[in-house]
Amino acid sequence: MNNLLANIKIAINENLFVKDPNSSDLGKKIIHHSVIMIEEIGFEAFTFRKLGQKIDSPEASIYRYFESKNQLLAYLISWYWGWMEYRLVFETANIASAEKRLEKSIAIISNEMKENMIVDDISIKKLHRIVICESSKSYLTKDVDKANKEGAYLNYKQFVSRIVLIIKEINSGYKYPNMLLSTIIEGAHLQVFFAEHLPRLTNVQKTEDYVAKFYTELALKAIKK
Amino acid sequence: MNNLLANIKIAINENLFVKDPNSSDLGKKIIHHSVIMIEEIGFEAFTFRKLGQKIDSPEASIYRYFESKNQLLAYLISWYWGWMEYRLVFETANIASAEKRLEKSIAIISNEMKENMIVDDISIKKLHRIVICESSKSYLTKDVDKANKEGAYLNYKQFVSRIVLIIKEINSGYKYPNMLLSTIIEGAHLQVFFAEHLPRLTNVQKTEDYVAKFYTELALKAIKK
């Protein structure tokens, strides 16, 4: 998989940047180091000034690429879902059974990647941790409608709708496929966070993939007639 | 029935305020207007300066009650879960069937209150909307472990554990009661938000209580052997 996907470019809506960060060395440095920095110190403490110091460029230069740190976060999260869609399509391509494809999908959502891949200067592992901790902040805002109009969540919605199709294959009459899916995705992220910080809100198990198992069981029982 | 009935005052951990806002008129004004203001303009835009202007008190006076706006948010959310526990105990008290009690619990979590109640100067309806949009920000922080040690999430955990007991009554062998519950609670909040702003991530239905219905069905199917 590494070889197949390593140099694929993820399409990002043009409203999510001022200048395409993939078009210059500075842009790539901004992406590369912002992922490292946000994962390390959190989005609240992350500032363009600190990032500028890290990459030895002035704060203002970063504003040539992103008009705010919120836009940068939206870019990264959109990239994440673009990347996840690629993975989804690839890894479910040759599975005939819809149930097995759903199972695989939930595993992709829930499980951390074992090897640390770098794609487009982005550390997948670190970006996954950013999505867990910070992604809800990108839509739980008063600007959500504006951001939505500008296409900030398109990649996320597209990812969701792909798996919704699988659910409909299993049971075309099921009334809540989108609800079920957004519940699973946001829930899976939450459980990882709770396991680490608020264990009384989850049920940590010995097996590595218990989150995926829980949500797979939940989904299949819910969907079946 | 129990001590909750006698005590209408919700108990809040002492680490969640500098001075008890219930101990003075200014404190009560801070609580009352902060709920109104956060619901209206969102937690990001909310500042102690704006609140001070609204209640005609200087910004610094508010710092006598809360050391930061994050602490104030933590206080409000903790109050919410204290209040929700009170409701839970009260409204499930005379229901014999564990399944019916679970159903009622999920309804309490999911459904908006019809009448707008004011308790301890707090608008329940507005606070519910704050919890939907802002509560995840109070734990998705780098300070989560510190806040947890100081008891910021005690009321939430206590609320969860009460319903976990109901689930165990239904099926004592079920392995994931806490996971299921935190999934339902956070999911129910999310679906309300998505229905309003990102409808492609949910499945809006005509009935008022479809969120409760979805999660009740999900829960019962998951729990049953």
Next chain:
DNA sequence: ACATAATCAATAGTATTACTATTAAATTTG
């Protein structure tokens, strides 16, 4: 080749924010 246009990053800001040090006033206590 060379003038023109476009793009680039750097400097030096501004406005706003969260938060604090200090003091004056009010209240309580002995």
Next chain:
DNA sequence: CAAATTTAATAGTAATACTATTGATTATGT
């Protein structure tokens, strides 16, 4: 009624997000 304590107000600081402007670099057209 004087001393001690609690109260809120003033006037800040430091850090933040973000911007206006300029000079340097690169690309383009004839």
